[in-house]
Amino acid sequence: MKEEILIEVKGLKKGYKKRKTKEWVQAVNNVSFTVKRGEILGLLGPNGAGKTTTIKMICGLIVPDEGEVVINGITMQKNRLKGLEHISAVLEGNRNLYWRLTARENLEYFAGNRGKSRKEKMGEIEKLLSEFKLKQKENELVSNLSRGMQQKLALAVALLADSDVILLDEPTLGLDIETGYEVRQLLKKISEAGKTIIISTHDMPVVQDLCERTVIINNGKVIADEKVEELMNLFETSAYVLTLGNELTEQQQKELDAKFPINELLDGGKLTITLEQDNDIYDLMDLLKKENTIIEKIDRTTIDFEEVFMNLIQEEKNHAIHSIN
Amino acid sequence: MPFIQLIKANTRMEFIEMKRYLPNTLSMIATVYIIFLGMLLGINVIGDPAQAEANIQHLIVNYIFWYLTLMTLSNIGFTITMEATRGTLEQLYMSPLGMWKILLSRLIGYIALHGVIVIGLLYLSMATANQWLYLKPDITLTILLITLVGIVGVGFMIAGASVIFKQIQAFMQILQFILAALAFVPLSVAPILILAPFVKGVDMIRHVMIQGYSWTDFTAMDYTALIANSLLYLLIGIFFYLKCEKIAMSRGLLGNY
Numbered sequence A: 001m002k003e004e005i006l007i008e009v010k011g012l013k014k015g016y017k018k019r020k021t022k023e024w025v026q027a028v029n030n031v032s033f034t035v036k037r038g039e040i041l042g043l044l045g046p047n048g049a050g051k052t053t054t055i056k057m058i059c060g061l062i063v064p065d066e067g068e069v070v071i072n073g074i075t076m077q078k079n080r081l082k083g084l085e086h087i088s089a090v091l092e093g094n095r096n097l098y099w100r101l102t103a104r105e106n107l108e109y110f111a112g113n114r115g116k117s118r119k120e121k122m123g124e125i126e127k128l129l130s131e132f133k134l135k136q137k138e139n140e141l142v143s144n145l146s147r148g149m150q151q152k153l154a155l156a157v158a159l160l161a162d163s164d165v166i167l168l169d170e171p172t173l174g175l176d177i178e179t180g181y182e183v184r185q186l187l188k189k190i191s192e193a194g195k196t197i198i199i200s201t202h203d204m205p206v207v208q209d210l211c212e213r214t215v216i217i218n219n220g221k222v223i224a225d226e227k228v229e230e231l232m233n234l235f236e237t238s239a240y241v242l243t244l245g246n247e248l249t250e251q252q253q254k255e256l257d258a259k260f261p262i263n264e265l266l267d268g269g270k271l272t273i274t275l276e277q278d279n280d281i282y283d284l285m286d287l288l289k290k291e292n293t294i295i296e297k298i299d300r301t302t303i304d305f306e307e308v309f310m311n312l313i314q315e316e317k318n319h320a321i322h323s324i325n
Numbered sequence B: 001m002p003f004i005q006l007i008k009a010n011t012r013m014e015f016i017e018m019k020r021y022l023p024n025t026l027s028m029i030a031t032v033y034i035i036f037l038g039m040l041l042g043i044n045v046i047g048d049p050a051q052a053e054a055n056i057q058h059l060i061v062n063y064i065f066w067y068l069t070l071m072t073l074s075n076i077g078f079t080i081t082m083e084a085t086r087g088t089l090e091q092l093y094m095s096p097l098g099m100w101k102i103l104l105s106r107l108i109g110y111i112a113l114h115g116v117i118v119i120g121l122l123y124l125s126m127a128t129a130n131q132w133l134y135l136k137p138d139i140t141l142t143i144l145l146i147t148l149v150g151i152v153g154v155g156f157m158i159a160g161a162s163v164i165f166k167q168i169q170a171f172m173q174i175l176q177f178i179l180a181a182l183a184f185v186p187l188s189v190a191p192i193l194i195l196a197p198f199v200k201g202v203d204m205i206r207h208v209m210i211q212g213y214s215w216t217d218f219t220a221m222d223y224t225a226l227i228a229n230s231l232l233y234l235l236i237g238i239f240f241y242l243k244c245e246k247i248a249m250s251r252g253l254l255g256n257y
């Protein structure tokens, strides 16, 4: 059951001409990945990486220049409406709601737009309202709800569609810590209900808490497609903290930055450093030995996902620089 | 029937807005009524007294049509522009029933609700002017419905243009004048306008309401022209809209990037 591939993203490309400057931006550049039924995929990347464009191509709101998306055997670019029966999305959080309607009216309206009657959906609406703790506020205008409530309502609207796939674009963007946490808990519950979910985000706790797998994109390209756990392990073994007995010379620091760009000298002579290959540790030793730097201690670091992410992005940048040179 | 649910949901939405913002709705109706009074005064002050009665009768029909057309068309353009900036437009495009059907439902709901207001305004203006026109609901409503099909077609064109050019407010104002002219110009003065949207329909309704025409007073040609005009505008409208939708999707214009 878990092995069934539900979403196939194949070689998506999309470029835009910027309205003001008229320059061409390759927002998405040959992105491919698959998602299995029931899986929760984190689509991760810095601002402007192409996450939103990718999500919108998956639900057919943006037509790709090249490539296609197949959902449950339906090619979105050929049969968009049929495909949409399997998808719902929260694209802009609370902005996806009608602020001049009440919470309940929003749910009813969007159900109607998918061809469902109020009667038919009454039970489900009741259930969602109480599950999302919105029951007391069901007759409040959305404009009077808190940011967190609005966000939850947007999720409820997406769930009401009863689709296999839910696409979420930055679901915790702009939320305070508390509401962010609440929304994460809700997402967890939803995920346990067996939905297939793609979450685009640059909020690391979301990925760490919810996603089994992550596709990381940068500059429109996939730079990693791994299980979150494996990605963490991979980096855990390559990140070190060295406690140095004396200061580095300027020359050493320069060489260090050139060779191991992901390094940071902390107070107390602690140097955190990430190595790309296992053999790099010898080069590092050589570099330190040259000036007889004393190494008091070497530790493996425990790193969180945020660092993993930053390292990947940084590595990618260096490769790009290397390949230019 | 999913489409019935679509019409229900969208009509209900228009109704809720109308009711919730009742002061707005009322002041809008008042404004429109004051415009009518102004025109009525104009006819009485500067118009030829011998022609006054006929002029006032024309004014009532033209003005009622002008109101319905203008409200319908500017509403659809305004709605799309607003929903695009608010962020709900993309959610509408996520419906597996298709956006053009949602738009059609919105137009149907809007026209149905404003139809009620229009009937009220019609009686009010007839009472004010003390000019009682022929009402003949059977023929009037039939011609009106067919005419509205054409107006819906033009609505789709405006929707299409709004999806691509989010800022068409200026264009809308010009459109108001053109439309006003269309509703006011009698077909006999400019026969070529039979090709324009809804002019034939308004012309026939004038014949019914002012001259008291019945079903048999029109020729087969009249009915053919009326139906052909409306269907053509509906088809062109939907076709144009779908083309615009395609362009918007390939340029990523549906969101508020």
Ligand SMILES: Nc1ncnc2c1ncn2[C@@H]1O[C@H](COP(=O)(O)OP(=O)(O)O)[C@@H](O)[C@H]1O
Binding pocket: A016, A017, A018, A019, A025, A026, A027, A028, A045, A046, A047, A048, A049, A050, A051, A052, A053, A054, B251, B252, B253, B257
């Ligand atoms: N409709 C658009 N028109 C022009 N450029 C766009 C449009 N949408 C996105 N872009 C550009 O494409 C790139 C990727 O954007 P986006 O997909 O929104 O990235 P992300 O969601 O990862 O921040 C950015 O450089 C952005 O400026």
Ligand SMILES: [Mg+2]
Binding pocket: A051, A052, A053, A169, A170
């Ligand atoms: Mg984005």
